[in-house]
Amino acid sequence: MANSKHAHLRYNILDNCFRKRTYNFEQLLNVLNSQIELHYPNESISTRTLREDLKVFRDKKNGFGAPLPDKARVLKYSDSNFSIAQRPLLEYEQYLIDAGRQLLERFENHPKYEKLAEALIKFQDEEDQQENDAIQILYYDHNEEYKGIRFLKPLYLAIKKKQVLQVTFQGFNDTISNTFEFHPHILKQYNRRWFVYGFNKTKGIKEWSVPLDDRLIDFKVKEKHDYVTSNTSWEAFFRTMVGVVRVKGALVEKVVLRFHNGRESYFKTKPFQPDYEEFFEEEKQNQVWFETIINKELVQQILSYGRDVEVLEPENLKVQLTEHSNVMQHYYNK
Template structure:
């Protein structure tokens, strides 16, 4: 099956031509028609070649395609094309195996998305497609994604998404891990981000005018506020997250060059899965240009003794202090 993105459009255009019993479509006519319609669809001139059309006709005739009864009729030295059966149309045909496989792969992926805003309808669509197309015969799971369906706070994801797109100020009852009692925050919500299997809301705090980061699993309640005018965000969140890993961005903090030295057995893993977009490798060392935060600290510690922080000194000292505390804790447990 042709794999370029305009193939299906061309098949439908050709289907329309071949179904027209009142007009004879010679190859030049097919080229002109498909070129005109495709160009209008794309918004720029898109030339369809003779070879491409002939390949399309071959595919449409094949078992892998639509088994279309396309016949070529001679008229003098020229040949025109049409369906041998006046009732045939590819739009009336069942899906071919390649199309069914593509739909199956898509459904398996979409079926793993849980709690995503505005995607509840996928459950119904997936069930109907699987049943109607008989795609549910494969009972054994063959693909898995990293997620946590038991994570608290997922029920707030859709409402918060709606609050953002409708510019709705909200009151959030929130209790952080270090807070003895829950607190109420008035938030102008701007952005939702997933990190490390947790969801976070970013918005402007009404009281101090600063961007606040709230984990959805620590939210206790969300209520809309109609009496406060929404403040539009001037922040480009792609830029906001550019200099960090994770979700903690201390706006006044400057980026630094972090230098890490990995053991040879661990280095290929880091090269294949970069810690940050700024990652560079030179002379056996990993270089990062970013802001220091708790998430970076956690990532470095996750490598255990396979990594050594070379620079900056402040970051090295911070990791060293944590390692020292760990050593003392485990040493104490033995005594």
């Protein structure tokens, strides 16, 4: 068994190296130690530890069974699509997961444990199916076509390290890509997709959003550039909008909705605007109101209720819903 100290970190670094380019043994050792130094200053591994790690990668029974040619002078996966993320957990990794779950049980009644508990249950369910052909128990909302998740960790680390990025982006309707200087500040998830917000220095816009999907072609760190921190109150920024699109200069307006067929109860269990208010009047018990900007995501959420919701205020939002209704009516009256 390889040296277990920081083994999970070493394996991830090696996996990334083997997928991207070829290395000889000395180059690989240097890259590995430089990466370990970033996370654990003044620490490194020996030649012997790296040799043991390579055995773990090649071992088909107790390791990853990686397509790493034996006795080759250069080290790189022969199958570029392979990743250790596709392989079951090693014994020591399963031990760490189990120990972590037992530790987190101490926080079982604390709100901060809730999402961790959900993530661990999902993880365990998938591992049981993979290893034991167990019956699937959890069926959760998952976007299988979403590939933007690969950007999440690098952007998270860029924000923590206050790094300036050069982003290459191409919209769905763009014929060519464009590049801009970007100072990332926060990450937000909406509708099973992630978005990064920050300062687009090229355009001079402080609250610029970039979706983490196929439109984000690439990004790289711009060294020796001063990072501009954000003075935006992101909590307030998002509480006055539905979704992720905020047109520059958009005004916050009061929206009043009337629900039909008892659908107000459903809205109250899962409101798309958390700061909604109810009316005290008896005849308005099927109505709610909230303050927000008017954007496409708000319209989409209202439309999701179909004929069971009616916009009472403001007038410009009523006009938008009327236009949507007329177009849809045209579709079905041809």
